[in-house]
Amino acid sequence: MRIVVLAGGIGGARFLRGLKRAVPDADITVIGNTGDDIHLYGLKVCPDLDTVMYTLGGGINEDQGWGRADETFHVKEELAAYGVGPEWFGLGDRDFATHIVRTQMLGAGYPLSAVTEALCDRWKPGVRLIPMSDDRVETHVAVTVPDSDSAEGSGERKVIHFQEYWVRLRASVPAEAIVPVGAEQAKPAPGVLEAIAEADVILFPPSNPIVSVGTILAVPGIREAIADAGVPVVGLSPIVGDAPVRGMADKVLAAVGVESTAAAVAEHYGSGLLDGWLVDTVDAAAVERVEAAGIRCRAVPLMMTDLEATARMAHEALALAEEVRGA
C-alpha cells in the first residue's frame, strides 16, 4: 500500500510513527511543510522536516517533541555572548550540525529535496521524506503589537516570520493575516506530484490545517493533484473539544475566519479535497455536520497518548479510507 502523508511538525511526526506501527509494510511518502523554514545565523533551518526526520529516526527529544535528545546548548550560549540572536529560537548543538550540513549542501548547489534525502540517509526514518518544494516559501504573519502604554487596539502593525509569531510571541496577539510568501511561485519538489499520483491513500495527520497542511496545499499543483488523484483522502482533526490538541492552531484558524472546531476544519478543507474525516469521540456531535458537508466522518479517540493509541488512529484513518473507496 502506497500512502502519502502531508505533514507539519510534531503532530505529523507522531502520527507518522503510529502509522508505521499500524502498517509496517506500507510504502509511505511524507510531503513535508517548509513554510516555517527560517534562516538563522546564516544557516537554513527546516523545523518540520527535521522534526519528522528526528522523530522517525530515533533522535528526537521525546519530552518537547522537537529538537534532539541528549542536547546541549553551547553554540547558542556563545552566540548570545557575541550578542548574536535571536535568543528565542532554541537550537541545540546536535541540531546545529544538521543545519550546518544542510546549509553547506545548499551552498554547493544541491536542492533541498536532495539535501533532505542525504540527511535521511543517516536517520533512516523508514519513510520517504520530500519537502513540499525546493523553492523558498516562508510563512509570514501580520500582527498588531500593542503599545504597552496606549489605548487598546492601537499599536504597530507588523509582518513577522511565522517562527517569530509562534516561538517568540507564543501566538499571544491575534494573527491578522497569514501569508505563505513565495508559495505562488513555488513548484512542487521532484517526486511530490508523482507520489500523489501513485498513492493508494492520502492522509492529513492532525497537523495545523493552516500553517502546516495549508501551506503544503498552497504550492500550486499539490492541491489539484490530491483532488484529482482518485484515491481516498482522509484527515484527522487536530482540534479536540474545540481546542487544539497541542500548539496554537486556534490562533491561526481565527486569522482565516475558521472557527476552532473539528467540523469547521473539515469544512475548511472541503469535500472537493477531503473524502473522510476523523473527529475525537468528544466531538461525536460534529459527525452529522461534517457528513452534511459531503465528507464521510467517524468519531474515534484522537489523543496520541502513546504509540499504540496513535497506531489505532492510523488504523481508523485507513479503515475510513477503505470505506470511502468501497462506497
Add this chain to the structure above:
Amino acid sequence: MRIVVLAGGIGGARFLRGLKRAVPDADITVIGNTGDDIHLYGLKVCPDLDTVMYTLGGGINEDQGWGRADETFHVKEELAAYGVGPEWFGLGDRDFATHIVRTQMLGAGYPLSAVTEALCDRWKPGVRLIPMSDDRVETHVAVTVPDSDSAEGSGERKVIHFQEYWVRLRASVPAEAIVPVGAEQAKPAPGVLEAIAEADVILFPPSNPIVSVGTILAVPGIREAIADAGVPVVGLSPIVGDAPVRGMADKVLAAVGVESTAAAVAEHYGSGLLDGWLVDTVDAAAVERVEAAGIRCRAVPLMMTDLEATARMAHEALALAEEVRGA
C-alpha cells in the same frame, strides 16, 4: 609605547600575554596570520586569529593552547554521524559559534578585519587584533604521500592545505614546498601599514618563521613597511637547542632550506628586516654568528613556562629594542 607584533597562533598568543603583563600600558597592535585559515563545513575558520583572541580574552583551552575552555564536541560528533568530515580537525561546540558568527558577517559583506573587530568586542583581548589581509590567503604544502606498499621515495605528489599537513599528517612527511596561495595578490588589511608606520617597536614573537610570521611578511607591502619603519625590529627565536619549542617548525624550515637553529632563523629573516634577535641561553654560542650577520643578539631564557617567565622574555625583547635604538 606603541608596539606592533606579528603573531601566529599558540606561540604568538602566549608571548602576547607576557608582553601585556610586561608593559600593561602599551598600545599593542597584533597583525595576525590568516594563511592557515580554512573553510570547513561551509564555515570560515581562522585558527591563529582565534587563538590570539581566546588566549588574551580568557577563553582559551590552556592545556592544549588552542580551542575553547569547557568545550564539548557534539556538533562535530553529529557531523561525523552524517559522514561529513574532515574528522581530523577538532572544532568544539563553543568554537563553532565563533565561526558561525564570522561566516554570517562575511556573508553579509563585512571584511575579515571588521568581523575580527566585532568578535573582539566580546573578548576584549586588550590589544588591537588585525588580520594581515582581508583577502583570502591560504598556505598550501606540497608533499609526496608514500605508497604504503612500494619502494621508498615513490608516492603521490600532492598539494594540500596547511592544516591538512599540520593537523592530519602531523607534518609526518617532508614539506617539499610551502606556498601562501593568494598572498601575492593580497593587500594588507586596513590599519596594518598605519600601525607599522606609527610603531615605536616591532616584535616577532617565537612563532613559526615560515608559516606564521613568514606568511604575514609575504603580503606585499608589509615586509617593506617594517623594513622602512625606522624603529627597532626585534624577534625571539622559536628554535631552542636546535628544535622548535613547540610545534613542528623544523619541518617547514627544511622545506625552504633553512636549518633548524636559532641562528639560521635570524639569518633567514635577515639584517634588512631584523635589528635584534633573542636566542635561548642554551644557544648562547649562536650569538656571535647572528651578530656577524648584522643582527644584535642576546641569549636569555626563552621558555614560556609561565606568565612571569614570558613577561621577562618580553622585557628582554623591549630592552634589546632600546639598545638597538640607542646604538
